[in-house]
Amino acid sequence: MAEATLRTAPLDRTRVLQWLQTYGVYAGVALLAVVNIVITPHFLSAENFRTQAVQVAPVIIVALGMALVIGTEGVDLSVGAVMALAASVTALYLGYGLLPALLVVALFAAAVGLANGALVAFVGVQPIVATLALMVGGRGLALVLLPQLEDLRNPALASLGSGDLLGVPYLILIATALALLVAFVVRRTTFGRRLLAIGDSRPAAQLAGLPVRRVLILVYVACALLAAVAGVLATARLQASDPTSLGNLMELSAITAVVVGGTPLTGGRVNIAGTVAGAVLIQLLTATLIKHDLPPSWTQIAQAIVIVAAVYAARGRGKR
DSSP states (O other): OHHHHHHHHHHHHHHHHHHHHHHHHHHHHHHHHHHHHHHSTTTTSHHHHHHHHHHHHHHHHHHHHHHHHHHTTOOOTTHHHHHHHHHHHHHHHGGGOHHHHHHHHHHHHHHHHHHHHHIIIIIOOOHHHHHHHHHHHHHHHHHHHOOSOEEOOOHHHHHHHHOEETTEEHHHHHHHHHHHHHHHHHHHSHHHHHHHHHHHOHHHHHHTTOOHHHHHHHHHHHHHHHHHHHHHHHHHHHTEEOTTTTTTTHHHHHHHHHHHTTOOTTOSOOOHHHHHHHHHHHHHHHHHHHHTTOOHHHHHHHHHHHHHHHHHHTTTTOOO
């Protein structure tokens, strides 16, 4: 009997870890929602749901790009700097109209993504080092272009940040559309399959004749473009361009959302639904602490605990 008990104990622990890996993020969101229903006044109000959804939309968009990069066994630390750069460029070129400004923002973001991808794919620099350089340089360039906060008074930009369609804010609609698009690309396209194959084993992907360098560059460009979209939307919502603080620690939030959502840091797998749920979990956690008058430092501590718990649960997940 004792021997049977010893045999089943590890099995039960394995099953628990597998359950946490698959459903832990959704259980966490549900648990936080229940806690807030009990202890947070007006949590179930429509205005609160709208506020939380609008605030989490940029995090979701950045996390989608981060999930693609992590799926290749990489990481992109420059996403916050790209958001700041997008805010600066938007302010500088908004006088020519919203569409021209967005096109210039896309060019700047694509250049950052191209630089990241080239360093990783052609030079062989580790992703964390390559993107760290662009994180510092991108933020510096943003501050050179726009040294201080600038109020923006543009009807088209204001409509993008605060407008809605049938009562649903544009920010939520854009984040939802991008999540569906990225999920489709990962699951239903040749590019998505190549991305996962590279993350699973880059040497094997090279031996199989896959265009590894091209895919890596496109992944980092896509991540930078998504970060730029988030930067523009955040700027539109605030009606101000603030390259000093916009995007600060966004890389932490994005990586947390991706890891908590079930995408392993070892690459080879991307969980888009889990990434969205991970972003919602972080937003709910942050909002809960703020609503109950806890200092911002507690938010960072809570995120650190969530990351440690997610990494612990993912120990045996690995690659496919």
